[in-house]
Amino acid sequence: MTKQLRRGAVRAVVWDIDDTIFDYATADTAGMRAHLTVEGLLHTFGTAEQALVRWKALTREHWARFEAGEADWEGQRRDRVRAFVGEALDDAMADAWFTRYLKHYEAAWSLFPDTVPALDVLAGTYRHAVLSNSSLHNQDRKLRVLGVRDRFEALVCAAELGVAKPEAAAFHAVCEELGLAPHEVAYVGDQPDTDARGAVEAGLTGIWLDRAAIGGRPELIRITSLAQLPPLLARDTRFGAPDSFG
Numbered sequence: 437m438t439k440q441l442r443r444g445a446v447r448a449v450v451w452d453i454d455d456t457i458f459d460y461a462t463a464d465t466a467g468m469r470a471h472l473t474v475e476g477l478l479h480t481f482g483t484a485e486q487a488l489v490r491w492k493a494l495t496r497e498h499w500a501r502f503e504a505g506e507a508d509w510e511g512q513r514r515d516r517v518r519a520f521v522g523e524a525l526d527d528a529m530a531d532a533w534f535t536r537y538l539k540h541y542e543a544a545w546s547l548f549p550d551t552v553p554a555l556d557v558l559a560g561t562y563r564h565a566v567l568s569n570s571s572l573h574n575q576d577r578k579l580r581v582l583g584v585r586d587r588f589e590a591l592v593c594a595a596e597l598g599v600a601k602p603e604a605a606a607f608h609a610v611c612e613e614l615g616l617a618p619h620e621v622a623y624v625g626d627q628p629d630t631d632a633r634g635a636v637e638a639g640l641t642g643i644w645l646d647r648a649a650i651g652g653r654p655e656l657i658r659i660t661s662l663a664q665l666p667p668l669l670a671r672d673t674r675f676g677a678p679d680s681f682g
């Protein structure tokens with residue numbers, strides 16, 4: 437599918453956070469490795485790598501339950517901890533375990549190197565907001581610790597909305613927060629379906645940030661670095677070939 441991005445059509449850029457502007461995967465890996473070492477759980481899994489595979493699989497499983505409305509934010513997190521350690525922890529114990537993990541995880545927090553330069557270039561031309569499939573408490577704190585909260589005039593999160601990406605209602609909520617129509621908003625995220633396709637189906641301009649250069653998905657606008665975003669938005673051009681910006 438070939439798309440036309442009209443000059444001046446986009447007035448605001450809405451961002452995903454994890455693995456888009458924030459290097460979640462690296463922080464998650466480093467944090468879990470340190471946590472398991474302190475908790476004395478490495479022997480349970482054999483190696484840190486095997487433990488991380490299990491943790492990530494459970495994260496996907498229980499996050500899907502949250503997205504489907506089968507669990508609330510705290511419930512999916514507690515169930516993930518219980519399944520990981522293999523114990524019937526009560527809520528307080530599960531929360532305490534996750535809090536200890538968070539200390540190690542947060543110590544490894546960092547933005548991707550291309551995040552601030554892209555925000556700097558776009559600052560004078562576009563409004564900026566965030567739409568995240570997380571909670572307002574977590575993501576607001578994260579952006580503040582990383583020093584970029586003031587870059588975004590609005591922060592909208594699934595836990596408070598009660599609906600998550602790729603549902604159109606989630607994308608429309610952030611558009612309403614900005615007071616803009618969907619066609620005036622571009623959404624940038626690392627997931628081709630949850631982020632880019634979901635945005636497109638909601639009437640926004642969806643942009644897939646394919647940092648791993650997986651390729652494919654010719655129906656999507658694709659970039660492999662945030663350095664490609666400012667010229668992409670500024671150009672009066674046609675899109676379609678996935679390698680045009682990758």
